[in-house]
Amino acid sequence: MQQPDPASPRPRTIVEKIWDEHVVAPGGDRAPDAIGVDLHLVHEVTSPQAFDGLRARGLRVRRPGQTVATVDHSIPTTDRSLPIVDEVAARQVSRLEENCREFGIPLHGIGSPHQGIVHVIGPELGLTQPGMTIVCGDSHTATHGAFGALAFGIGTTEVEHVLATQTLLQRRPKTFEVRVDGQLHPGVTAKDIILSLLSRIGVSGGTGHVFEYRGSAIRALGMEGRMTICNMSIEGGARAGLVAPDEVTFDYVSGRPHAPSGAQWDAAVERWRRLPTDDGAEFDRSITLDAGDLTPMVTWGTNPGMGFPITSRIPDPDGLADATQRDSLRAALSYMALTPGEPILGRPIDVVFVGSCTNSRISDLREAARMLRGRHVADGVRMMVVPGSTEVKRQAESEGLAQVFREAGAEWREAGCSMCIAMNGDQLSPGQYGVSTSNRNFEGRQGKGGRTFLASPLTAVASAVTGRLSDPRAML
Amino acid sequence: MSVTREPFSSVTSAVVPMNRNDVDTDQIIPARFLKTVNRAGLGDQLFFDWRYLADGSPNPEFVLNRPEMAGRNVLLAGDNFGSGSSREHAPWALMAWGIRAVISSSFADIFRSNALKNGLLPIEVPPEELGRLFALADAEPEARVTVDLEAQELRLADGSAIGFAIDAFARRMILDGTDELGYLLGLEPQIAAYEATHAPRVDTLGADG
Numbered sequence: 001m002q003q004p005d006p007a008s009p010r011p012r013t014i015v016e017k018i019w020d021e022h023v024v025a026p027g028g029d030r031a032p033d034a035i036g037v038d039l040h041l042v043h044e045v046t047s048p049q050a051f052d053g054l055r056a057r058g059l060r061v062r063r064p065g066q067t068v069a070t071v072d073h074s075i076p077t078t079d080r081s082l083p084i085v086d087e088v089a090a091r092q093v094s095r096l097e098e099n100c101r102e103f104g105i106p107l108h109g110i111g112s113p114h115q116g117i118v119h120v121i122g123p124e125l126g127l128t129q130p131g132m133t134i135v136c137g138d139s140h141t142a143t144h145g146a147f148g149a150l151a152f153g154i155g156t157t158e159v160e161h162v163l164a165t166q167t168l169l170q171r172r173p174k175t176f177e178v179r180v181d182g183q184l185h186p187g188v189t190a191k192d193i194i195l196s197l198l199s200r201i202g203v204s205g206g207t208g209h210v211f212e213y214r215g216s217a218i219r220a221l222g223m224e225g226r227m228t229i230c231n232m233s234i235e236g237g238a239r240a241g242l243v244a245p246d247e248v249t250f251d252y253v254s255g256r257p258h259a260p261s262g263a264q265w266d267a268a269v270e271r272w273r274r275l276p277t278d279d280g281a282e283f284d285r286s287i288t289l290d291a292g293d294l295t296p297m298v299t300w301g302t303n304p305g306m307g308f309p310i311t312s313r314i315p316d317p318d319g320l321a322d323a324t325q326r327d328s329l330r331a332a333l334s335y336m337a338l339t340p341g342e343p344i345l346g347r348p349i350d351v352v353f354v355g356s357c358t359n360s361r362i363s364d365l366r367e368a369a370r371m372l373r374g375r376h377v378a379d380g381v382r383m384m385v386v387p388g389s390t391e392v393k394r395q396a397e398s399e400g401l402a403q404v405f406r407e408a409g410a411e412w413r414e415a416g417c418s419m420c421i422a423m424n425g426d427q428l429s430p431g432q433y434g435v436s437t438s439n440r441n442f443e444g445r446q447g448k449g450g451r452t453f454l455a456s457p458l459t460a461v462a463s464a465v466t467g468r469l470s471d472p473r474a475m476l
Numbered sequence: 477m478s479v480t481r482e483p484f485s486s487v488t489s490a491v492v493p494m495n496r497n498d499v500d501t502d503q504i505i506p507a508r509f510l511k512t513v514n515r516a517g518l519g520d521q522l523f524f525d526w527r528y529l530a531d532g533s534p535n536p537e538f539v540l541n542r543p544e545m546a547g548r549n550v551l552l553a554g555d556n557f558g559s560g561s562s563r564e565h566a567p568w569a570l571m572a573w574g575i576r577a578v579i580s581s582s583f584a585d586i587f588r589s590n591a592l593k594n595g596l597l598p599i600e601v602p603p604e605e606l607g608r609l610f611a612l613a614d615a616e617p618e619a620r621v622t623v624d625l626e627a628q629e630l631r632l633a634d635g636s637a638i639g640f641a642i643d644a645f646a647r648r649m650i651l652d653g654t655d656e657l658g659y660l661l662g663l664e665p666q667i668a669a670y671e672a673t674h675a676p677r678v679d680t681l682g683a684d685g
Contacts, residue, residue, distance in 0.1 A: 022674075025666040031645045034663055036670055038677045046563065048513035057657075068680040074511050088511040095513050106680050127678050139562040139586060155564035155590035156515075157656075165660045167667055169645070203498055204556035207585055237559065239585050258678050303498050303559070324554055328497045421507045430530065442502040442560060444525045 011278035013175050014244050015210045018150040018275070022133050024167050032169040038132035038149075040162045041118045042069035042105065044096040045423070046137030050160035051099040063166040064104040068127060069096060071109055072117045074423045077386050077413035080110055089424065103163070116389020116415045119143035119357040123227065124391055126256025130245035130272040135162055140357045140439065142233040145242030146226035147249055148275050150210070152239040174284040176209035176238060180217040182291040187473035189367070190225030191359060191437065191456035193217065194232045195297035195307045196289060203305040206238030209285065212277065213243045217291035223252040224363040231358045232439050235304035244276035296472055299441045299454040300344055301332035306441075308344075310459065310471050316340035335443050336451050337431075344469055349433045349453070352383040352410075352464040353446070356420035356438035359457050360388030362395050364437070368457040369401040371465075371475060372408045378467030383410035384426065386418040410464070422447045435463045483653035484595055487576045488622040489549035493613040494539055499553055500560035501587060505569040507561070518565055519572030540573075550621060552609055553580045557598075558587025567591045577623040579630070581606045592646035593656065599623060599630065599640050625651060 012020070025034040040063075047069070054061070061067060074089040084090035093110070100107040108114040114121055119140055122128040128144045134151035135141060137159040144151035154168065161168055180193055198205075211233050218226065226243045233241025243249075250269055253259045260268045299307040300314055308315075317329040317340065333340065338347075354360070354368050365387065377383045385405045387393040393415055396402050402412045419426040420438035428434045428450025437460050441452035455463070458472035465475070509521040526538050534541040551570065557580040558566060567590050570578070577597040588598045601609070612619060612632060619633035625647060630638040649656060 024670040025663050027645070029644075031659070032643075034660060034666065036667075036674060039680075045510050049515045049564075052513075053657075063676070065679045065681040066676055073507075086511070092511050092513055104681075127680065129677060132677050137562060137564075139560065153562040153586055155562055155586060155593065157564060157590065157593040161657055161660055164657060165663070165667060166671075167660055167663070169656055169660065171643070203559050204582060204584070207556070207582060234560075234586075237556070237584060258680070258682065303500065324495065324497055327495070328554075331496065423507050423510060440500075440502070440560060442500045444506055445502050448506070448525055449530070 011280040013277045013281045013283065014148060014212060014242060014275050015150060015173065015175050016281070018131055018133065019172055021131070027169070032171045034167045035133060035170050037135050037162050037166050037168060038066060039122070039127055039134045040067045040166070041122055041134065041136035041141070042067060042159070043073055043118050043136070043138065044071050044092045045073045046156050047099065047159055048092065048095045049156050050137070050163055051103065053160040054103070054163055059164045061103040061105060061163045066166060067105045067163070069100050069105050069107040070115055070118055070121055071096060073417045073421060075110060075416050076424050077416045077418045077426055080414050086425065113390055113394070116391065117357045117360065117417055119231065120361060120388035120392065123147065123223070124256070124389055126253055126259035129253060129259070129268070130249060131275050135168065139234040140231050142238070142240045143227050143231040143357055145230035145233065145240055146223055147253070148242055148245035148272065150240055150242065153234065173239070174209045176206055176211050177283040177286040178211050178213045179215040179286065179288040180213065180291050181215040181288065182217055183220070184217060184291045184294060187458060187476050188294050188296055189456045189458060190221055190228040192294050192297045193289070193291065194229045195299065195304070195454065196294050197287070198232065198236050198305045199297065199307040201236055201287065201305070203235060203303045204237040206233065206236040209238050211236070211238045211241035212283070213241060218243055219246065222363060223248060224361040227361065228358055232304065235439060245272045296456060296459050298344060298459060298469060299452070300336065300338060301329070302335050302441060302443050304439065304441060304454060306332060307454065310345060310469065313343050314338045314340050345471060347433065347469045348467060349435050349463055349469060350381065351428055351432055351434040352377070352381060352460050353386070353419045353434055353436040353438065354457055354460050355384065355386030355388070355418050357388065357417070358439045359437035360386060360392065362392050364457045365392065365396045365401050366399070368461050369404040371458055371461040371472065372410070373404050375408060375465045377409035377464045381464055381467050383464045384413060384419060385410050386413045387415050389415045419446050421445065428452070435460045435469065481595065481653045481655070484576070484650050485626045486622055486624040487549050488620050490618050490620050491550045491552040491579070491609070491613050492539055492545050492548050492575070493552045493610060495554055495610050497554040498556045498559055501558055501563050501566040502560055504558065504566040505563065510563060510565055515568050517572065518569035522569040522573045544617070547574065549574055549576045550623060551575050551578045552613055553578055555581045555603065557583050558591070559584040562586045562590070564590045564594070567594045567596045571596050579606070579609060592643060592650070595650045597623060597625060597642070597650070599642070601630070601638055601640060605638050
């Protein structure tokens with residue numbers, strides 16, 4: 001545990017420490033604080049209008065060396081040697097290339113060995129480090145919180161603000177302690193922890209707050225599991241979620257291309273060791289989960305809070321007292337074409353998607369391949385495996401994972417957001433059911449009329465093999 | 477350095493009632509429309525998948541397609557409006573259709589921030605007041621409400637008023653028709669001082685990257 005800094009007037013949370021360190025100009029009563037941004041991640045979808053804004057005012061990018069761009073959302077995950085067929089997407093990608101050239105921002109574009117989902121490449125390159133403030137025009141920026149960074153999504157106007165000034169106007173967030181103690185059972189993963197949290201607090205339970213994930217079950221996770229959990233903080237309404245850095249974090253960062261080295265590494269680690277929340281610091285809210293109580297989770301509805309243990313039955317709207325909640329539940333079940341009272345296990349499915357900034361890293365693919373090895377995707381089921389980055393793809397191929405996926409009848413594709421957001425042609429057809437390791441099951445999210453069950457990579461693989469929603473514990 | 481826009485202080489309109497909780501930004505504007513490089517012209521894509529049937533014809537059941545909704549400027553929405561993605565295309569699309577204020581019992585953080593930066597007012601009222609507003613809209617669909625940013629109150633057709641809280645800084649910006657980037661650029665001395673004492677943590681232009 002962390003002893004309070006003797007120079008600090010009171011015990012502080014990690015969020016408060018990072019915030020205090022980054023105040024450029026306190027706003028007082030009059031305005032929000034202006035806070036400094038250590039790393040700004042840029043992608044093709046939410047940036048073109050921001051660059052136009054700079055041009056309109058004759059501004060430059062203040063800190064190109066603290067900015068990095070890649071393409072992930074609208075690019076195809078098929079053969080990269082071919083031109084992008086979708087002209088609108090192609091124009092958006094070339095616009096990013098032009099903007100990066102004009103403003104001097106490094107771009108990991110198509111063909112770069114570092115191209116990938118923005119929230120996968122930041123950690124991979126060692127750009128994501130503890131104690132930093134990290135922003136991106138993307139709500140899943142909270143992923144980087146796994147390193148003990150304060151990382152959150154921003155809108156395009158704010159992207160312009162950061163490009164121009166490397167600062168942002170922000171109100172200090174409230175803090176929400178999510179404590180997960182105990183030990184996960186086999187077949188239960190980080191994804192199940194976050195889906196379970198969301199099912200308890202709902203999609204607005206964390207609004208106005210930053211989650212700090214703590215407890216022995218969080219400590220026991222590797223960095224990639226922590227990223228899965230932080231990634232979906234926004235699904236609970238919190239713009240950010242983080243885990244205090246520890247030896248697991250330092251080991252992961254060490255030796256990566258942009259990680260400090262030599263004496264700078266030692267100084268950085270010493271600084272990072274002071275980040276964890278002080279004993280006695282107060283959170284605005286708190287919730288505790290027991291990891292030993294958790295089972296594989298799946299969503300049944302049209303937002304990520306509509307989830308339950310995979311052994312459950314579809315809830316009954318008639319059991320709800322509140323009329324608006326009842327209507328929401330009815331609308332969700334109508335969209336999903338599910339009947340109250342029926343078990344979700346055994347529900348036939350059409351597509352399985354393993355990928356997205358939630359679950360597309362090497363450890364996710366290793367887990368998925370381990371279960372799939374020696375098995376085959378069920379007849380009539382399409383399984384897509386989309387690595388989070390070109391580097392993850394390379395690594396998975398060198399470890400023989402890609403071969404496992406191919407031999408099992410799954411598609412092994414190029415890196416990108418793919419069917420998580422269905423901007424690039426990878427999508428569900430109307431009425432299809434998909435099991436997805438991504439983060440959102442909103443109506444139409446994975447293709448107009450498509451129906452999404454969010455789950456862990458293990459549950460996705462188990463379901464791909466049987467062609468029905470399946471409990472991975474039966475296949476361990 | 478500030479870009480000015482039309483100062484805004486109030487709007488009076490009948491409401492577009494959308495009594496559904498947790499309306500996410502994928503519904504407000506589906507992702508496939510985010511391939512645009514512009515911010516204008518998104519009004520036609522607003523609520524696209526609720527607004528149009530599979531054959532492309534307008535869904536007669538959907539509120540925006542009722543003829544009397546045309547020209548209305550205030551959206552009355554269920555709890556937790558604007559959850560999900562950070563896409564600023566959501567407020568852009570709402571404003572392009574004509575919406576200037578959204579009334580709900582709560583808003584998702586990023587949506588609220590994006591809305592305020594564009595002069596779209598996220599008006600938060602207590603749940604019981606939201607229920608009353610929906611009941612009024614049901615009983616008197618043509619009744620107009622005034623959203624008064626200066627006075628920070630909603631005035632209803634029945635003569636009653638509901639006060640609302642709103643970020644004071646954003647309120648001033650919208651009332652004055654200025655934007656936040658001008659304010660941030662005005663902090664140049666503070667930014668320079670901060671940079672002098674806070675060395676960059678990374679260099680993305682470095683050889684390894």
